[in-house]
Amino acid sequence: MELRIGVIGTGGIGRDHIRRLTDVITGAKVTAVTDINKEIADKAAKQYHALSFPTGEDLIESPEVDAVLIASWDPTHAGYVLSCIQAGKYVLCEKPLATTARDCLKIMDAEMSYGKRLVQVGFMRRYDKDYRAMKEVIQSGRIGEPLLVHACHRNRTHITSHSNDMTVTNSGIHEIDILRWLLEEEYASAQVLTGKQNKNAAEGLQDPQILLLKTKNGVQIGIEVNMTSGYGYDIQCEIVGETGTVRLPDPSALLIRSEGKHTHQIFTEWSQRFVDAYDNELQQWVNDVKKATLSGPSAWDGYAACITADALIRSRNSGTSVPVTLQRRPEFYD
Amino acid sequence: MELRIGVIGTGGIGRDHIRRLTDVITGAKVTAVTDINKEIADKAAKQYHALSFPTGEDLIESPEVDAVLIASWDPTHAGYVLSCIQAGKYVLCEKPLATTARDCLKIMDAEMSYGKRLVQVGFMRRYDKDYRAMKEVIQSGRIGEPLLVHACHRNRTHITSHSNDMTVTNSGIHEIDILRWLLEEEYASAQVLTGKQNKNAAEGLQDPQILLLKTKNGVQIGIEVNMTSGYGYDIQCEIVGETGTVRLPDPSALLIRSEGKHTHQIFTEWSQRFVDAYDNELQQWVNDVKKATLSGPSAWDGYAACITADALIRSRNSGTSVPVTLQRRPEFYD
Amino acid sequence: MELRIGVIGTGGIGRDHIRRLTDVITGAKVTAVTDINKEIADKAAKQYHALSFPTGEDLIESPEVDAVLIASWDPTHAGYVLSCIQAGKYVLCEKPLATTARDCLKIMDAEMSYGKRLVQVGFMRRYDKDYRAMKEVIQSGRIGEPLLVHACHRNRTHITSHSNDMTVTNSGIHEIDILRWLLEEEYASAQVLTGKQNKNAAEGLQDPQILLLKTKNGVQIGIEVNMTSGYGYDIQCEIVGETGTVRLPDPSALLIRSEGKHTHQIFTEWSQRFVDAYDNELQQWVNDVKKATLSGPSAWDGYAACITADALIRSRNSGTSVPVTLQRRPEFYD
Amino acid sequence: MELRIGVIGTGGIGRDHIRRLTDVITGAKVTAVTDINKEIADKAAKQYHALSFPTGEDLIESPEVDAVLIASWDPTHAGYVLSCIQAGKYVLCEKPLATTARDCLKIMDAEMSYGKRLVQVGFMRRYDKDYRAMKEVIQSGRIGEPLLVHACHRNRTHITSHSNDMTVTNSGIHEIDILRWLLEEEYASAQVLTGKQNKNAAEGLQDPQILLLKTKNGVQIGIEVNMTSGYGYDIQCEIVGETGTVRLPDPSALLIRSEGKHTHQIFTEWSQRFVDAYDNELQQWVNDVKKATLSGPSAWDGYAACITADALIRSRNSGTSVPVTLQRRPEFYD
Structure with a gap:
């Protein structure tokens, strides 16, 4: 079974992750995308046979999405991560996890309340x-x-x-x-x-x-x-x-x-420079999510x-x- | 649609290619295996949810197999390649293409009669x-x-x-x-x-x-x-x-x-040393077969x-x- | 004409400079040595056919000495350098020039009063x-x-x-x-x-x-x-x-x-590490002294x-x- | 005592050796030069305060010359080396020792008759x-x-x-x-x-x-x-x-x-590339000649x-x- 991934943010790095998940990573496919700019989201959706959602929240809640990758504008990260936790979905959030320490703490609190690690932060160098x-x-x-x-x-x-x-x-x-x-x-x-x-x-x-x-x-x-x-x-x-x-x-x-x-x-x-690291990061994350146990950088790492x-x-x-x-x-x- | 690949020879390099096609390469899956040693073929078949065939010829003719990868004992290569051409199936043959020049010529003749390139030889360094x-x-x-x-x-x-x-x-x-x-x-x-x-x-x-x-x-x-x-x-x-x-x-x-x-x-x-080269070779071959146009080393290269x-x-x-x-x-x- | 050099301090670095001046540098010879430990001074004097002087001051004043190299204990440097200036003789002083800024200033004053650069400090890396x-x-x-x-x-x-x-x-x-x-x-x-x-x-x-x-x-x-x-x-x-x-x-x-x-x-x-740099430093100093124009690190450099x-x-x-x-x-x- | 060296051939490499013997090597000085081109020999003689001889043979026989360095045209090497042996003088001959094997053998015979190694060949890489x-x-x-x-x-x-x-x-x-x-x-x-x-x-x-x-x-x-x-x-x-x-x-x-x-x-x-090797070669040769025991490449090496x-x-x-x-x-x- 392929992991169905929704990608929030289809700009430079988001597009690159969609390509990677489609062409390089095994065991996953991108089923949903969204972006503040609807036009570029629709374009990515069309190219990769994915659904285009009007908002990140819609995407997160969609039954077509098993796990979420966040590559949107930095200030939006924390909100989407919290929504993912609320929806009980695994999320890989590009750095930074949040733009304030207070938001990082809020995320940790939510995750601890949920009772299980759902959040990974995109520090890809650890995979170099x-x-x-x-x-x-x-x-x-x-x-x-x-x-x-x-x-x-x-x-x-x-x-x-x-x-x-x-x-x-x-x-x-x-x-x-x-x-x-x-x-x-x-x-x-x-x-x-x-x-x-x-x-x-x-x-x-x-x-x-x-x-x-x-x-x-x-x-x-x-x-x-x-x-x-x-x-x-x-x-x-x-x-x-x-x-x-x-x-x-x-x-x-x-x-x-x-x-x-x-x-x-x-x-x-x-x-x-870090092509292989990004590939390894995403493949490991997909594998981990399928096994329901994250091993990558945590919300605590994002906070620190x-x-x-x-x-x-x-x-x-x-x-x-x-x-x-x-x-x-x-x-x-x- | 994933390309369904049959692998002839499930010894060291064969097993490694099966792993690679399964875990690393996108757009392909191993659906059939065979080996002169039935036991290790069955073991590989079980691990990778593939069919185990009694002979290479059976595997080649199977409707479950779109393309063939040959990793068996060197003297058997030419015969299997010829069978693939007869069956009109793409084949990636580990080097050497054949152990005699005469067999290489026979393969080229068969391929030219067929009218289209079906044969690729496993010179992976070209992908380094x-x-x-x-x-x-x-x-x-x-x-x-x-x-x-x-x-x-x-x-x-x-x-x-x-x-x-x-x-x-x-x-x-x-x-x-x-x-x-x-x-x-x-x-x-x-x-x-x-x-x-x-x-x-x-x-x-x-x-x-x-x-x-x-x-x-x-x-x-x-x-x-x-x-x-x-x-x-x-x-x-x-x-x-x-x-x-x-x-x-x-x-x-x-x-x-x-x-x-x-x-x-x-x-x-x-x-x-050549991990990435093997990965690139197989991914490119899978992509090429899907597009029905080979770009890798040909039977002529094997002959030379x-x-x-x-x-x-x-x-x-x-x-x-x-x-x-x-x-x-x-x-x-x- | 060979430059006749007196060496003050015949411990590790001093002995090495005597060897260098004798075996490696052209146009110079060691004619006089002294050390607080008379025994090792005498031993060096004997080996290199030089005179052994009871004190640095005696060596500096000797008509057998054209120029002086100081490789003694750090706190003695400033005094010997001042004596050299008083005697109007060129002096290469191993670093540091002095152990206090005040002594450095005293040396610069003496040198300026003399009206001509006589002092060089042994920063040999500049010759690497x-x-x-x-x-x-x-x-x-x-x-x-x-x-x-x-x-x-x-x-x-x-x-x-x-x-x-x-x-x-x-x-x-x-x-x-x-x-x-x-x-x-x-x-x-x-x-x-x-x-x-x-x-x-x-x-x-x-x-x-x-x-x-x-x-x-x-x-x-x-x-x-x-x-x-x-x-x-x-x-x-x-x-x-x-x-x-x-x-x-x-x-x-x-x-x-x-x-x-x-x-x-x-x-x-x-x-x-700096064998060649020391060789170059001493050869250049000998050449410069013979031409009566120093080009190496000055008392100002020692002060800074x-x-x-x-x-x-x-x-x-x-x-x-x-x-x-x-x-x-x-x-x-x- | 400085070794008095006569240099035969004052073209490119000869001039460089004269400079080296004068400015770099300790324990030697160039006292005599000669060249087929009298003008450049005289020029070198003047610059380095040496005598200019009309022929190599004159130079070799001169009582002002303790040892000879040959840097002339290749075909003249063997003759000069033989003259040096006849005169019982140490000689460093730039490679080749001779242009024919027969001349090499003649040199070895002469040297063996003399009863002692006098000849060294200028294979400077051995000193790198x-x-x-x-x-x-x-x-x-x-x-x-x-x-x-x-x-x-x-x-x-x-x-x-x-x-x-x-x-x-x-x-x-x-x-x-x-x-x-x-x-x-x-x-x-x-x-x-x-x-x-x-x-x-x-x-x-x-x-x-x-x-x-x-x-x-x-x-x-x-x-x-x-x-x-x-x-x-x-x-x-x-x-x-x-x-x-x-x-x-x-x-x-x-x-x-x-x-x-x-x-x-x-x-x-x-x-x-081989500045230091040339320096080491000549210094070692000068030291060896003074000790009357050669350690560098021999006539046999030139012959081989x-x-x-x-x-x-x-x-x-x-x-x-x-x-x-x-x-x-x-x-x-x-």
């Missing part, structure tokens, strides 16, 4: 083979206990609508989640450093930004988030342990020797990322280090 | 992203016209049943095909060099062997086929052109610094590889370079 | 071919204006006498100087971050430490100084510019494939490094960012 | 740190016994006067020597393969050429000698052993990320290289593999 291998290396003890992390998140250029906060909430958020997951602990404090601005960034945009995080055990993390690297989309991560280090490799690419140079290409678009992002933004505004204060983690999320 | 990118680089002119090829095919250890000929027909055959495909021309001559034997190879086994090929345009190719590298499964290829070179990258792997060394892992098993392998084996026995003599290529295969 | 190439890349504009620096200074293990301050004054000092030199500007502020301690470091030692510097133009610098990396001596540096980045390569080393791994060695001792190190140490003690306040740079040092 | 490390790895047994060698010798473009034979005698000769030295055995057979010609090479020039050598123990060697690689000067070497491989690294160079590419520079001129080059050239002309037949090695050269 290299990050997974990195976690295995850390856990194997080969590099000793982690002490430091050096990470870089570089886009080639930023989109027109990019804002200072989005450096944290859209880009940095992936780093916030993946490092929590790799280190298996929460953050204690957060700070943002800014300095010389890249002339190629929009006027007034603080770019690059350095995000400093420290975990409860004292692991020190420095993350360059650079929206205007100029040269490509480049994700780097090195964990420094007590006896060695482990580092993400560059994505492999042909080696060319010509004109006095040894060269390999770097991705220029984010969409090229939200709180951390808030702290970073406050630090940038205040110029000082600020504490990252999470509620006590409910046993439900252990 | 790096080889594909390499072909694009060559065609772009960035390195000028190809002059030389340096290739290595290294297994960690050989299987017990490995023979001197199998170095050419089982391992070298992949190099023979992929280089024809990259260079887009046929071979003119072939030679095998042997020298010092690896003590870790079975007694009497000539390992490593150096395969020398020259194309009709004079491109010189040297291929190390090494069944006992001792350290891993390692495929290397460098094309030297008139103004530059292009080289396959090592598969990317985490970079670890510890104990005075910078290290990354190398695959040890062949099955790890067979003739080249024969020439190499004769060279090893005679100690001299021997010509590679192909029939004129029928327009049917252009 | 890769750092030099890096500076050329920056100046070429190929990566745009520098915005960020990521640097690492990792020792395998620390010496017994290592202290928290020495992380800055002995190891970090090289980073402080080389980055000033690469970026061609002064620092505006300094901060040290500490967190989880490496269990393999001595009790009470804050290791690793993160040094944060910001230049007057706002370039943000993060330096990991790690005295107990466990795996090797490893110096890394990446400059992130407005359109690209430039990074030091790993020192080249043989590539070995064995046992499922691709490996190259990393240096374990600092003495292996000292002030910056002081600021970092104060920051570590206070837990906040502190300003780096230099006197106005005398035209004499432009 | 990476080749030396490679030899250590082989001898350590880390990769098992060597079975295969893959080597490349690539120039960016060839000089106007380049001929087919020079591919072997000028460029290939370095590979011939270094591989004998690495493997510590002699060659048994030799073959040259030619194929498609590079359009950017001069008309009629067979470029690239593949040199195949097999050692007495059966190690198989393939060497690409490519005078028109188009992209740079690139020397590669991989030794494949029974349990692993060892490979020369690319010379280290800055890593630049810009414009969608990760790039490092490749040398374009041969003179950039000459015989091998002859065999390769005969193979290219005949199109078949030819034996490499050396005289029995005199104990004198063990």
Whole structure:
């Protein structure tokens, strides 16, 4: 039996997920779509032989939909997730889970009341083979206990609508989640450093930004988030342990020797870098939903990322280090 | 509508293809299996909810089977392929297409009589992203016209049943095909060099062997086929052109610094190296069959590889370079 | 005519410089030595056919000495340098120039009174071919204006006498100087971050430490100084510019494939890493002295490094960012 | 006491050696020069405060000359070397030792009659740190016994006067020597393969050429000698052993990320690649001569290289593999 999925939001990432669920993922099909722009929803519906619903709520309640994927505008995420819980349907929500910590807490409360995990957050990097291998290396003890992390998140250029906060909430958020997951602990404090601005960034945009995080055990993390690297989309991560280090490799690419140079290409678009991770994420989610047991990032993970992002933004505004204060983690999320 | 596939041969590679068609490939399902060992066929049939047929011929003729995948013992390939053509069914035959050039010709004749391409040979490397990118680089002119090829095919250890000929027909055959495909021309001559034997190879086994090929345009190719590298499964290829070179990258792997060394892992098993290529090959074949137009390696490619392998084996026995003599290529295969 | 050099301090680094001046450098010879430990001075004198002097002052004043190299205990540097200026002799002083900013200023005053540069500080990294190439890349504009620096200074293990301050004054000092030199500007502020301690470091030692510097133009610098990396001596540096980045390569080393791994060695001792830089530094200094025009790091550079190190140490003690306040740079040092 | 060296031949490489002996090497000075072109000899003499001699023989006999370096036109080498032996003076002769095997034998006879090694041949690669490390790895047994060698010798473009034979005698000769030295055995057979010609090479020039050598123990060697690689000067070497491989690294160079590419520079001129090897070679030779015991490549090595080059050239002309037949090695050269 194929899992029947309804997709809310049929813009860029939503369309890509519909294609993926149809052409790449086995055991699932997209049966329903909706979008604030009815025209593009209808177009997607037609192309993929799905139903087009006027609202997300209609889609969520439809008997043609077993599970929901949310890829709509960020501020709408929380409302749709709550509706899914109310309808008792599994939901994969693109990050962020919500735009406020209060909404994250509301979602956790609803989920706990329901009595079972229904919510997964779209932190796809956890499904990247290299990050997974990195976690295995850390856990194997080969590099000793982690002490430091050096990470870089570089886009080639930023989109027109990019804002200072989005450096944290859209880009940095992936780093916030993946490092929590790799280190298996929460953050204690957060700070943002800014300095010389890249002339190629929009006027007034603080770019690059350095995000400093420290975990409860004292692991020190420095993350360059650079929206205007100029040269490509480049994700780097090195964990420094007590006896060695482990580092993400560059994505492999042909080696060319010509004109006095040894060269390999770097991705220029984010969409090229995590193709396999997105595929793995969705396939695992479909498999998990069919087995009725989620294994991916939870509402708690969405909440922790939200709180951390808030702290970073406050630090940038205040110029000082600020504490990252999470509620006590409910046993439900252990 | 899902393509209903019958699989002949449910040993190692056959089983892996059944899993792949079921769990990874979209738009297809395995509906029938058969094996010379009835027991393992029945087991696979049960696990995958398929029918178990007593013979390959029965499977091929079954109305439950739209297309056939052959992964049985090499000497049986040609017979099954001919039956598929007779039944007018698409067939993907694992390499080699046949064990003799005469059988390859028989298959081409049958296919031409049928009037349409039905046969594809399982040279999966053509679906590897790096080889594909390499072909694009060559065609772009960035390195000028190809002059030389340096290739290595290294297994960690050989299987017990490995023979001197199998170095050419089982391992070298992949190099023979992929280089024809990259260079887009046929071979003119072939030679095998042997020298010092690896003590870790079975007694009497000539390992490593150096395969020398020259194309009709004079491109010189040297291929190390090494069944006992001792350290891993390692495929290397460098094309030297008139103004530059292009080289396959090592598969990317985490970079670890510890104990005075910078290290990354190398695959040890062949099955790890071309996972994506096999996935792409089968997905593309399924898509092509549904559109009733094959785009993968043809019976002609199987024939050319067979003739080249024969020439190499004769060279090893005679100690001299021997010509590679192909029939004129029928327009049917252009 | 060979330049006759007197060496003050014949311990580890001093002995190495004597060997270098004798066996590697052309146009110079060591004619005089001295050490607080008369015995080891006499031993070096005997081996290298030099005179052994009871005190540094005697050596400096000797007519057998054209120029002086100081490699004695840090607190003695300033005094010897002042004596050299008084004697009108060129002096290469191992870092630090002095242990206090006040002594640095005294040296600059003396040198300015003398009316000509006599003092060079032993920041040998400026003579490393890769750092030099890096500076050329920056100046070429190929990566745009520098915005960020990521640097690492990792020792395998620390010496017994290592202290928290020495992380800055002995190891970090090289980073402080080389980055000033690469970026061609002064620092505006300094901060040290500490967190989880490496269990393999001595009790009470804050290791690793993160040094944060910001230049007057706002370039943000993060330096990991790690005295107990466990795996090797490893110096890394990446400059992130407005359109690209430039990074030091790993020192080249043989590539070995064995046992499922691709490996190259990393240096374990600092003495292996900058051999050529030390050779180049001394050869250039000898050549410069003969031409009576110094081109290497000046007393001002020693002073700027000292002030910056002081600021970092104060920051570590206070837990906040502190300003780096230099006197106005005398035209004499432009 | 400085070793007084006379240099025969003050063209490109000769001038470079004079500079090196003067500015880089310790313990030696150039006291005499000569050249077939008197004018350039006088110019060099003037610049380096040396005597200019009308003939090589005059220089060799001069009491101002302790040892001789020969960097003149290839056909003159043997005569000058014989004169040096007659004069009982140490001589470093740039490769080749002689242009005929017969002259090599004559030199060995003269040297044996003299009763002591006086002759060293300028195979500088033996002084390259990476080749030396490679030899250590082989001898350590880390990769098992060597079975295969893959080597490349690539120039960016060839000089106007380049001929087919020079591919072997000028460029290939370095590979011939270094591989004998690495493997510590002699060659048994030799073959040259030619194929498609590079359009950017001069008309009629067979470029690239593949040199195949097999050692007495059966190690198989393939060497690409490519005078028109188009992209740079690139020397590669991989030794494949029974349990692993060892490979020369690319010379280290800055890593630049810009414009969608990760790039490092490749040398374009041969003179950039072996600077340190030449320095080490000459310093070691000067030290050895002073101790009156040579440790570098001997007349026997020059003879073996000459015989091998002859065999390769005969193979290219005949199109078949030819034996490499050396005289029995005199104990004198063990």
